[in-house]
Amino acid sequence: MILNQLLRKYLSVSRLQSVLILLGILAAAFAIGGVVVAALGASPMEALSELFNGAFGNKHAIANTLVKACPLLFVALGICVSFRAGVFNIGGEGQLVTGALAAAAVAFAIPGWPTWLVLVLSLAAGTMAGAIWAGIAGWLKVRFNVSEILSTIMLNYIATLGMVYLLSGPMNDPAHALSGRFMPETARLAIELPRLAPTRLHLGVAIAVVLAVLVYVFLWRTTIGYRIRVVGKSLRASEAAGINPRRYMILAMVLSGALIGFGGAIELIGVQHRLITEGSAVYFTGSAGFNGIVVALFGQLHPLGAIPASLLFGALLTGGARIQRALQVPSALIGAITGLIALLVVGTDYVRRRRARQRADTELLRTPPPNCVSQGEGEER
Amino acid sequence: MTAVIVGIVSSSLRLVTPYLFAAIGETLSQASGVLNLGLDGIMLIGAYAAFYVGITTGSLALGVIAAGLAGGLLGFIMAFVSVSMRADQGVSGIALYLFCLGLSEMLFNQTLGGVRTISGLQPINIPGLSKIPVLGPILFHQNILVYIAFALVPIAWFVLNKTPFGLKIRAVGENPHAADSLGVRVRRVRYQTVTLGGVFAGIAGASLSIALLNLFQPNLTNGMGFIAVALVYFGGWRPVRVLLGALLFSTVNALQIWAQVEGIGISPYLTLMLPYVITIVVLATMKRRNSQAPSALTKPFERGQ
Amino acid sequence: MKKVQVLLAILGMALLTVGFSALGAPLKIAIILPSSINDGEWSQGLYQDLLALVDEYGEDNLEVAYSENMWNIADADVAARDYAAEGYALIIGHGGQFGNILIEAARDFPGTSFAIGTDGTPFMAYGLANFFGYDASADEVGYVVGGLAARLSESGTVGLINPIQSGDVAGYEAGFTAGAKAANPNIEVLSVWTGSYSDSALASEAAQTMVAAGADILTGTSQAVVAAMGVARDNGALWFGMRINQSYLAPATVALSSVYDWKVCIRPMIESIRAGVLGGELYDLNLANGGLYVEVHEAALFGKTIQGIIDGSINSYP
Incomplete structure (x- = not known):
């Protein structure tokens, strides 16, 4: 096709060009958004200034952006690990929910214990639950050849309905039984993450950033991380290197779920303090389980890249909501433009990063794994 | 008892139609190696297009055509992004979904302004067959889209397995480099399947907005497109098994509604889980042959690798 | 009022x-x-x-x-x-x-x-x-219209389609059931919870199932029930609207609306x-x-009878 010939001509780009293309795409998306805003009778320039205002305008806005970016970063980190192993985890929504549910259950189960201990155990429970929920999908894939795409989609629904069931019955706020109030929600948690500033900014944001570095070290500086990446790159190559791909796929899925479940627990304890739903996961997650996938790819499936990517997306969502409030335009407009930006950035990803990616691919298969050159054998038992 | 079974079966047939359109289209595009996770978004735009055109022109046929065209256009965009631009398919699908979700609600706001209803496609009796006792009224008293959806299954099977085009699709999905060296135009085939998948997803939306529910609302599909993607995996890229999966999912859903109506005393939130749980369990325990994913699924094609 | x-x-x-x-x-x-x-x-x-x-x-x-x-x-x-x-x-x-x-x-x-x-x-x-x-206090208005539903229903079966048991939805459901039972102890009140405010397809199927089970009056809450209202319309059942005046959506079907x-x-x-x-x-x-009141829509309740008398298909003075 002519299209492809044209594309090929433009495909060799330098890093500078790549950044310029990205800026061009953002500009194009904003231009389209501006035209629509104008068509709705509002001022595009005002929209742009409110976008910035809402995302970075004052200390509260900055905090809101960071707090919004936090669950996105957790999900993106989880996605990095699973995608690097070639496992497509789209169960972020379900893993966030199960993580939060377990965290809440533990926090309510041990009321009298020291706060720090409750906090730690609660976060640990959330992490475990997320790991198990994703692990189920990994196990189904490896043991029964059930695609993780199918199982994670289904597990999202099951987790959501499970949340409605638990919050309506077993985990319902005990005070409701007395007041006669019907609301699928838990009581308010007694624990809270420490605030980093007199805003909504909580410790979880810092934890997420530290975790991003740790995930980077894990994937690029440890043997297990190396093997996960080899499995994701080529099943045949991993088998030739004596790596059991099934084991590392499950492991990647479990770790992915653990990161996302941890993120769910952090979101609950750091921001919402009480789990509420009216039938959809979005009450709690704000669709972070899906948006985080886009964020991960924005960040080139690199844990450190996920930090600025989540910030960008958090700013877009926070600033977009501000546009809706300040200009009184329909919220759907913001959703459509955010989606358009995502589509344009993802769609041109290849053009922008072709060289870098090719270099990384050849590097992975050429360089020996860190610390151990060929310990692959002897691992199978 | 007969009445109950009749009720459940007809409920299941109604529910299955949108899944079937979307999942058969997705089967074609996945067989050629492209995962389109944006299906739900395309369904939403298709549902809107069918409803809007139907209500403004008064012609439901034009509505279905509009849904097909809009879906095809979005399928083409997905193909451009994932085939020509070689973007990550899963992520570009999700991006497409987010875009369509917002766009369809905005179009709803601007052109419809609120919930309205339409008199949808009416059931058509198949002469003779609809007179069969019990089964007749269920199977042969449906709207035209239900018949088309079911007809698509053997057609898709035939196309995939018995035609040169189907051979090309599968070759491109299994081993694009070998196909390329044999002169198959890999990208063109993928463009064709993904666009066609978009057309079907658009019509799946139409089957909701002007045949089953007869209205358009934001997020009308409520995630049906994602279930349709899952059903393609359930069916192992074979149209007949995709149909069985869709029927299983819809029937369990119909059953759980019936159980609620009968008042069986189990929390509705638990019975609502059944379709999802049972789909996984059945797939995990089912004996399956030849259900390996197309080798090149989600892998963009590039010459000389 | x-x-x-x-x-x-x-x-x-x-x-x-x-x-x-x-x-x-x-x-x-x-x-x-x-x-x-x-x-x-x-x-x-x-x-x-x-x-x-x-x-x-x-x-x-x-x-x-x-x-x-x-x-x-x-x-x-x-x-x-x-x-x-x-x-x-x-x-x-x-x-x-x-x-x-x-x-x-x-x-x-x-x-x-x-x-x-x-x-x-x-x-x-x-x-x-x-x-x-x-x-x-949706239970109050639920009680009123539930009682009316029990008296109006010819089949003795009415149906409720709701999303999640919470807030005023739970009140409406409880009041409706109590009102219906008070008016007619033998009335059968079917109830489905769809688990979602936006699952129109499920709400529609719930309505279909209820109609098949004999319900001739349906009601319910959430954004998704407009589809269920359509099922009532297509099957000659009546719909009781909730929260706003829903008559404009199906004038011949929405018999009354409980308006906030x-x-x-x-x-x-x-x-x-x-x-x-x-x-x-x-x-x-x-x-x-x-703050709550019931608005009655004559067109759906007895529009057909009036039309029948006007066009002579019904003899009002035998």
């Missing part, structure tokens, strides 16, 4: 002409809505009533801003605090799920009024001076703030104060 409304309206007007003449800047109200302003139900109802209040008070005295599709609790939190920082005088969280975040925002912005509803009752226990609550008049609880909040009292009061929509 209409009389009460008119009376209240007159009272409101009188108060406002006295109270507002001296004031310059408009009172700014922000509403945080879980769904969109044209959802045909919950959010649309409040938004339209607030626009009506703007008409009533005049644009110079009242200003309204909305945030829609605030499904996510954390997003609603940001919106509420942002409105407060922007100087809005009253911030309404329309849905009990927003209660906790608004309580915390109310503590941080003591000079701003916050309101939560429905299901505002439990939040009054915090005793905040800048916090209003509102409730809808949100103005009945918002108006006193405005007056209270004008008088310098920022909260502390719980308002209820009920049959007594006209």
